[in-house]
Amino acid sequence: xxxxxxxxxxxxxxxxxxxxxxxxxxxxxxxxxxxxxxxxxxxxxxxxxxxxxxxxxxxxxxxxxxxxxxxxxxxxxxxxxxxxxxxxxxxxxxxxxxxxxxxxxxxxxxxxxxxxxxxxxxxxxxxxxxxxxxxxxxxxxxxxxxxxxxxxxxxxxxxxxx
Amino acid sequence: xxxxxxxxxxxxxxxxxxxxxxxxxxxxxxxxxxxxxxxxxxxxxxxxxxxxxxxxxxxxxxxxxxxxxxxxxxxxxxxxxxxxxxxxxxxxxxxxxxxxxxxxxxxxxxxxxxxxxxxxxxxxxxxxxxxxxxxxxxxxxxxxxxxxxxxxxxxxxxxxxxxxxxxxxxxxxxxxxxxxxxxxxxxxxxxxxxxxxxxxxxxxxxxxxxxxxxxxxxxxxxxxxxxxxxxxxxxxxxxxxxxxxxxxxxxxxxxxxxxxxxxxxxxxxxxxxxxxxxxxxxxxxxxxxxxxxxxx
Numbered sequence: 257x258x259x260x261x262x263x264x265x266x267x268x269x270x271x272x273x274x275x276x277x278x279x280x281x282x283x284x285x286x287x288x289x290x291x292x293x294x295x296x297x298x299x300x301x302x303x304x305x306x307x308x309x310x311x312x313x314x315x316x317x318x319x320x321x322x323x324x325x326x327x328x329x330x331x332x333x334x335x336x337x338x339x340x341x342x343x344x345x346x347x348x349x350x351x352x353x354x355x356x357x358x359x360x361x362x363x364x365x366x367x368x369x370x371x372x373x374x375x376x377x378x379x380x381x382x383x384x385x386x387x388x389x390x391x392x393x394x395x396x397x398x399x400x401x402x403x404x405x406x407x408x409x410x411x412x413x414x415x416x417x418x
Numbered sequence: 419x420x421x422x423x424x425x426x427x428x429x430x431x432x433x434x435x436x437x438x439x440x441x442x443x444x445x446x447x448x449x450x451x452x453x454x455x456x457x458x459x460x461x462x463x464x465x466x467x468x469x470x471x472x473x474x475x476x477x478x479x480x481x482x483x484x485x486x487x488x489x490x491x492x493x494x495x496x497x498x499x500x501x502x503x504x505x506x507x508x509x510x511x512x513x514x515x516x517x518x519x520x521x522x523x524x525x526x527x528x529x530x531x532x533x534x535x536x537x538x539x540x541x542x543x544x545x546x547x548x549x550x551x552x553x554x555x556x557x558x559x560x561x562x563x564x565x566x567x568x569x570x571x572x573x574x575x576x577x578x579x580x581x582x583x584x585x586x587x588x589x590x591x592x593x594x595x596x597x598x599x600x601x602x603x604x605x606x607x608x609x610x611x612x613x614x615x616x617x618x619x620x621x622x623x624x625x626x627x628x629x630x631x632x633x634x635x636x637x638x639x640x641x642x643x644x645x646x647x648x649x650x651x652x653x654x655x656x657x658x659x660x661x662x663x664x665x666x667x668x669x670x671x672x673x674x675x676x677x678x679x680x681x682x683x684x685x686x687x688x689x690x691x692x693x694x695x696x697x698x699x700x701x702x703x704x705x706x707x708x709x710x711x712x713x714x
Contacts (some may be wrong), residue, residue, distance in 0.1 A: 276461075276464060277467060281468045282468070282472060285676075311426060312426060321461055325464065327585045330453070331437040331440030332437075334440070335433075335434060335437035335438070338430060338437065357551060377441065380445075389695070390699055
């Protein structure tokens with residue numbers, strides 16, 4: 257650990273920037289209810305892969321950026337992502353050995369918890385969403401997880417991020 | 419591995435507390451505007467980049483369209499311009515007359531002072547919140563609560579400004595309320611956002627009120643945010659319920675809420691008082707004593 261110090265921090269940073277970018281990228285109207293929580297997915301991957309480097313701090317900063325970009329209450333996404341990072345961090349040794357299907361289900365639970373927190377804060381600030389389609393991003397997130405995992409793992413191996 | 423720094427749990431709890439503190443400060447208070455503005459400026463390139471494909475497509479569409487099409491469009495715009503110019507002449511005379519009559523009555527009347535065209539960032543946000551970002555901010559003197567229009571009617575109001583951008587809440591956002599007036603007979607009521615982009619609700623109209631499908635709603639100017647007289651919506655449905663005290667009235671906004679690319683930021687003069695330069699300069703002597711009377 258001490259011999260191989262932080263390598264490839266920029267890869268992680270670029271991943272988060274791309275996730276933020278894709279989050280605010282305009283999409284056709286029919287796709288809007290399905291848009292997954294990219295930042296949360298990227299965060300879960302890096303927390304699983306490098307729990308000693310990516311954790312609640314990174315999550316919180318990424319969440320703050322997300323708050324500013326999407327115009328929500330300052331600290332709302334920051335808190336949600338920090339919760340995800342904390343849980344993933346505590347469970348990473350178990351989740352890592354899961355088969356990919358089981359991993360996807362775990363991701364679904366994490367994302368749903370995240371959305372539940374967001375729903376809670378939206379409710380407190382007086383604008384509850386009215387439709388069940390609110391929960392679709394968690395499902396798309398789960399379905400996308402195998403691909404996100406594969407792509408990010410290849411990236412990590414290619415740039416030897418450790 | 420975890421030898422330096424506080425443990426993950428400690429850090430987590432700390433960050434949770436900071437988040438809750440931030441949210442409490444941010445909710446309905448303006449303490450964190452500077453922080454938000456700084457972060458927003460730092461992240462501005464990301465927003466511009468996300469908008470880039472659409473700007474590029476727009477530019478390509480313009481530069482690749484045929485000469486004939488451009489000429490046709492130019493001719494159509496010319497004739498439309500002529501038509502509008504003609505109507506505007508009449509309007510200028512009417513406006514002057516209206517202002518003179520109102521000054522005689524001593525009523526406070528607000529006229530839009532200055533208008534600035536802003537462009538909508540096509541960046542997506544939460545589909546359940548009707549919020550858009552525009553490319554003019556505090557540097558262009560936009561301010562919170564400022565009304566925003568498009569070419570067809572009222573769009574919403576600015577809720578937050580940063581130096582380079584502003585956030586606008588559309589009139590259909592759930593929790594948004596707009597004081598309106600029926601243009602035909604002057605009935606005043608409130609229009610509530612529903613969270614559906616083509617739907618406003620008017621829940622406070624009694625069953626026997628004189629309202630019909632097709633009536634135009636305009637801003638009444640009562641809330642102090644929107645200038646009076648701008649079109650808001652058209653009534654699409656009136657259902658009178660004999661068992662309930664209020665009728666169910668649904669309206670559809672006239673502004674193109676989900677399609678507008680350019681929007682108008684409006685600055686209104688403050689309520690016409692003795693200090694208002696816009697009204698005093700006309701005929702100061704004739705109307706000055708009456709104006710103290712305020713709004714009838």
